[in-house]
Amino acid sequence: MEATAPPLSRKAQIDQTATALFRTRGFAATSMRELAEALGLEAGSLYSHIKSKQELLHRICFRLADDFFAGFAAATQAADESAATQLRYAIESHVWVLTQDVAASAVFLHEWRHLSEPARTEFLALRERYEVGFRLLIQRGVEQNDLRTPDAAFATLTLLASLNWLPTWYKPEGKMPPSDIAHRLAEQLLSGLRV
Amino acid sequence: MEATAPPLSRKAQIDQTATALFRTRGFAATSMRELAEALGLEAGSLYSHIKSKQELLHRICFRLADDFFAGFAAATQAADESAATQLRYAIESHVWVLTQDVAASAVFLHEWRHLSEPARTEFLALRERYEVGFRLLIQRGVEQNDLRTPDAAFATLTLLASLNWLPTWYKPEGKMPPSDIAHRLAEQLLSGLRV
DNA sequence: CCTACCGATCGGTAGG
DNA sequence: CCTACCGATCGGTAGG
Numbered sequence: 001m002e003a004t005a006p007p008l009s010r011k012a013q014i015d016q017t018a019t020a021l022f023r024t025r026g027f028a029a030t031s032m033r034e035l036a037e038a039l040g041l042e043a044g045s046l047y048s049h050i051k052s053k054q055e056l057l058h059r060i061c062f063r064l065a066d067d068f069f070a071g072f073a074a075a076t077q078a079a080d081e082s083a084a085t086q087l088r089y090a091i092e093s094h095v096w097v098l099t100q101d102v103a104a105s106a107v108f109l110h111e112w113r114h115l116s117e118p119a120r121t122e123f124l125a126l127r128e129r130y131e132v133g134f135r136l137l138i139q140r141g142v143e144q145n146d147l148r149t150p151d152a153a154f155a156t157l158t159l160l161a162s163l164n165w166l167p168t169w170y171k172p173e174g175k176m177p178p179s180d181i182a183h184r185l186a187e188q189l190l191s192g193l194r195v
Numbered sequence: 196m197e198a199t200a201p202p203l204s205r206k207a208q209i210d211q212t213a214t215a216l217f218r219t220r221g222f223a224a225t226s227m228r229e230l231a232e233a234l235g236l237e238a239g240s241l242y243s244h245i246k247s248k249q250e251l252l253h254r255i256c257f258r259l260a261d262d263f264f265a266g267f268a269a270a271t272q273a274a275d276e277s278a279a280t281q282l283r284y285a286i287e288s289h290v291w292v293l294t295q296d297v298a299a300s301a302v303f304l305h306e307w308r309h310l311s312e313p314a315r316t317e318f319l320a321l322r323e324r325y326e327v328g329f330r331l332l333i334q335r336g337v338e339q340n341d342l343r344t345p346d347a348a349f350a351t352l353t354l355l356a357s358l359n360w361l362p363t364w365y366k367p368e369g370k371m372p373p374s375d376i377a378h379r380l381a382e383q384l385l386s387g388l389r390v
Numbered sequence: 391c392c393t394a395c396c397g398a399t400c401g402g403t404a405g406g
Numbered sequence: 407c408c409t410a411c412c413g414a415t416c417g418g419t420a421g422g
Contacts, residue, residue: 031417033416041392150383164360187345239409248402
């Protein structure tokens with residue numbers, strides 16, 4: 001049971017509508033006039049709430065990055081857990097963030113290259129850091145003899161790839177709850193790595 | 196050792212350059228003037244070789260679709276092979292097509308939504324059919340007791356996801372030859388499914 | 391939040 | 407393959 005969501009501020013409404021449009025039509029193919037129309041405004045009126053189209057993309061991408069990092073930190077802070085267990089938590093956290101806002105996740109995953117510099121370079125550095133976090137977990141799992149793989153970097157890429165495909169097929173109204181999906185994905189992906 | 200490639204026709208040059216631009220900048224964000232400049236032409240001159248920007252995208256996407264289907268058909272025509280073995284061949288074929296033209300593959304995977312109707316709907320139907328082909332192989336592998344998975348549809352999605360992430364990191368000039376990559380990916384992905 | 395508008399750029403065409 | 411150009415649309419601003 002979920003409480004009714006509090007009313008969104010105008011700015012949050014703009015973010016949400018922009019996210020949906022960027023997802024389905026792409027950043028470059030979405031015009032500010034479309035966005036305004038979807039909100040019941042005139043195009044010029046948007047600019048009393050935001051600075052630019054670019055700012056919208058920036059906010060979406062970096063908010064998601066924050067969420068992914070926060071989840072990863074929480075998943076790996078229990079130092080007494082094995083690396084394999086921490087990896088499971090990290091996978092579940094990743095899926096959780098993805099399912100909490102599929103539209104924003106899709107923008108995060110596919111529209112980031114429309115970020116202008118220096119945001120684009122900064123964004124790529126964050127992604128790299130996140131990926132390294134997963135790779136280190138896998139490597140430690142191998143050292144602890146809980147996991148096995150011929151190539152940890154390779155395994156990391158395929159693991160994240162499987163996870164990041166989720167926004168292309170996940171439907172929030174589907175009957176499998178996010179926690180089930182997270183569990184199932186973690187199970188399947190870990191089964192390919194376990195000793 | 197590779198023989199020197201034959202000179203490309205003007206139309207093939209346009210296709211190739213458009214593919215590279217659509218990949219790195221996206222279809223919507225690529226202008227015909229950029230494309231012309233990359234080819235050393237004036238924008239208007241493009242239209243003596245092609246009908247529209249849309250036609251370029253259409254040709255790229257459907258050529259790749261043809262390649263994927265041809266490879267899948269070849270991989271699965273040996274009826275005396277087990278489903279698990281056919282699946283291995285199909286995975287290797289998929290990787291082969293991806294690595295033969297990473298740029299076109301990336302466009303195929305990410306820019307198809309800019310296809311105008313009815314091409315877009317037709318394209319989605321083809322993708323669906325291809326996916327079903329993989330799913331049936333996995334299901335038959337399970338029936339033959341060579342493969343095991345709690346959910347064949349789920350396993351299909353994650354398998355294709357892992358494969359389709361390849362164009363985002365594969366560098367043709369890297370030292371791992373495509374056949375090695377295909378082998379390795381097949382091995383890793385099948386290991387998660389094998390009994 | 392609207393009206394009215396800016397300069398720039400878009401895909402594409404006519405005529406040679 | 408180029409020159410010259412079309413109408414449409416773009417992101418964004420000024421002034422209220």
